[in-house]
Amino acid sequence: MNLFLRRSGRAALGGVVIGAVVLSIAELFAGLLIKMGESKGEPSPVLAVGGAFVDRTPLWLKNFAVDTFGTNDKKALFVGMALVLLGLCCAIGVLLAYRFRLALVALVVLVAVAAAAVLSRPNSGGIDVVPTLLGGFAGLWAMSRWRRRVVDGDDSTLGRPSRRAVLAYGGVTLVGAGLVAAGGRALGNASRRVAEARRAFVVPRVAAPVTAPxxxxxxxxxxxxxxxxQKDFYRIDTALVVPQVDPSSWRLKVHGMVEHEIEIDWETLQSKPMREAMVTLMCVSNEVGGNLNGNAIWTGWPVRELLAEARPKPGADMVLSRSTDGFTAGTPLSALTDDRNALLAIGMNREPLTATHGFPVRLVVPGLYGYVSATKWVTDLKVTTYADDMGYWTPRGWSAKGPVKTSSRIDVPGDEDRIPRGAGGVVAVAGVAWAQHRGITGVQVRVNEGDWVDARLGTEANIDAWRQWVYEWHPKPGKYALSVRARDATGAWQTGEIANPDPDGSTGWHMIRVTID
Known part of the structure; x- marks a missing residue:
């Protein structure tokens, strides 16, 4: 048994070496394609497979990932992909030592799956699959070399690769790592260009600046x-790697059910009269008490003015926005043409957008969850109908329209905190409440199962921004459960009925437990 394990371990290392060769060559040529501007899709097999997995993730698994890992869900996916890939490479190595034909078939199947994933990505073309195929051919070459020189060579017997041979040909891994680094540098050129463009961009001043009251x-x-x-603002999107969009090549097309198709570039957009708006954005995946939301001052051109130039045709009721990475969101046409501050945003808190938050241009639409409105790296607006088109998340089980629900959160104290009473026996219970495009008019706190008591509200900035609140509590020592609820401008109180985020946003009162010393 020990001999078998030693042989299998050395054979598995061979599979890892072969896998490194495949990925190194593929990523190198993918980087070169991007550097030369020949690729319009996603030529990296690793990112393509990851993107295809995200696109086909069932709703329950998506919710599990966000609930478990939060904004680190993409890092968790990469770790999971690495572990799966490592296991597959090890299995191919073992097959190579004992069942060569099966190992050959397994490698071909893996390359075919990766190629199919590349071709499935938005805007992909035949040239995008070339790096994966080249990586596959390199892997077959490495497999034959390993088989001939290590497994069948003079320094070992069949299925018993020697330690010396394994270490010698294991050096291929280092070569592969070097090639991956070279590919990464080629890919990094785009990041550097975008970073330089962002540093050079100055967010324009507006006629009526917005300030917090x-x-x-x-x-x-x-x-x-x-x-x-901006550095602390939440990030939720479907992009495994943040898209790097050079403003000089950015274009936004308006088409579909319009009288006049329009295409604008970066210079044209900057020439438009900009305005500022304070808007709280909200992710529909936010659990009760979660922090997948944030308030910011956005600078941009009102979308209604762009659509007024395009002149939507009668019957249109939705705008399908598309990101450069293929993500789509279906937004009610009315939300983009009424008097709310729906913007083609180019600035956030008077700074250029970071690439993470959509540089150079993103959509900001008050009152709607981000999955139906907040498209980052936006490049296309199709005026259409809900009967004819669906956004990315709708066929995956989420509702077609996503108005933000009235909700609130306790920020302090934290759940399960043990805290001393403050001066005079006062404990500040405080947080934020939101009901975008309706506004918050009241917040109440309940201790255990007692009566609801009014909290003190911060000044309202506008109906699209959240409000801070605080309740000065005078507790005695003991254990307590604290709950919060909010009331919007329609007079309706936040519901206490518990509901998961899917399909249209979570509901329920946020509750924490604390101990007062």
């Missing part, structure tokens, strides 16, 4: 800032 921030330590810095 006095009293909007209550100054309670630990409460989420009223305006969230």
């Amino acid at each position: 006095a009293g909007a921030s209550l100054g309670v330590p630990g409460v989420t800032p009223f305006v969230v810095p």
Whole structure:
């Protein structure tokens, strides 16, 4: 048994070497394609497979990933992919030592799956699959070399690769790693160009700057800032790697059910009269009490003015926005043409958007969850109907329209905190509440199963921004459950009925448990 394990271990290493060769060559040529501007899709087999997996992720698994890993869901996916790939390579290596033909078939199947994933990505063409095929051919070459020189060579017997041979040909892994680094550098050129363009861009001034009113921030330590810095703003999207969009090549096309098709470039957009809007964005995956939301000051051109130039035809009721990475969102046409501050945003908190948050241009639409409105790296607006088109998440089980629900959150104290009473026996219970495009008019806190008591609200900035709140609590020592609810401008209180995020947003009162010393 020990002899078998030693042989299998050395054989598995051979599979890892072969896998490294395949990926190194594929990623190198993928990087070169991108550098030369020949690729319009996703030529990297690793990213293509990951993207195809995300596109086909069932709703329950998507919810599990977000609930478990939050904004680290993509890192978790890459770790999982690496482990699966490592296991497959090891299996191919073992097959190579004992069943060569099966190993050959397994490698061909894996390359075929990767090629199919590449071709399935948005805007892909035949040239995008070339790096994967070249990687596959390199893998077959490495497999034959390993079989002939290590497994069948003079320094070992069949199925018993020697340690010396394994270490010698294991050096191929280092070569492969070097090629991957070279490919990464080629890919990095796009990132550097975009970073330079972002540094050179100055967010234009507007005629009517927006500021947070006095009293909007209550100054309670630990409460989420009223305006969230860009570096701390949440990120949820389907892009495994942040798209790097060079503003000089950016275009936005408006087409579909319009009287006049329009295409604008970066210079044209910058020439338009910009305005600022303070808007709280919300991810539909946010659990009750979750932090997948944030408030910011956005600078951009109102979408309604662009659509007014295109002149939507009668019967149109939806705009399908598309990102450069293929993501789509279906937004009610009315939400983009009424008087709300729906923007083609180019600035966030008076700074250029980061690539993570959609540089150079993204959509910001008050009152709607991001999955139906907040398209980053936006390049296409199709005026259409809900009967004819669906956004990315709708066929995956989410509702076609996503108005934000009235909700609230306790930021401080934290759940399960053990805290001393403050001066005079006061404990500040505080957080934020939101009901975008309706506004918050009241927040109440309940201790255990007692009566609901009014909290003090921060000053309202506008109906599209959240409000901070605080309740000065005078508890006695003991264990407590604290709950919060909010009321919007229609007079309706946030429901206490518990519902999961899918299909149209979570509901329920946020509750924490604390111990007062």
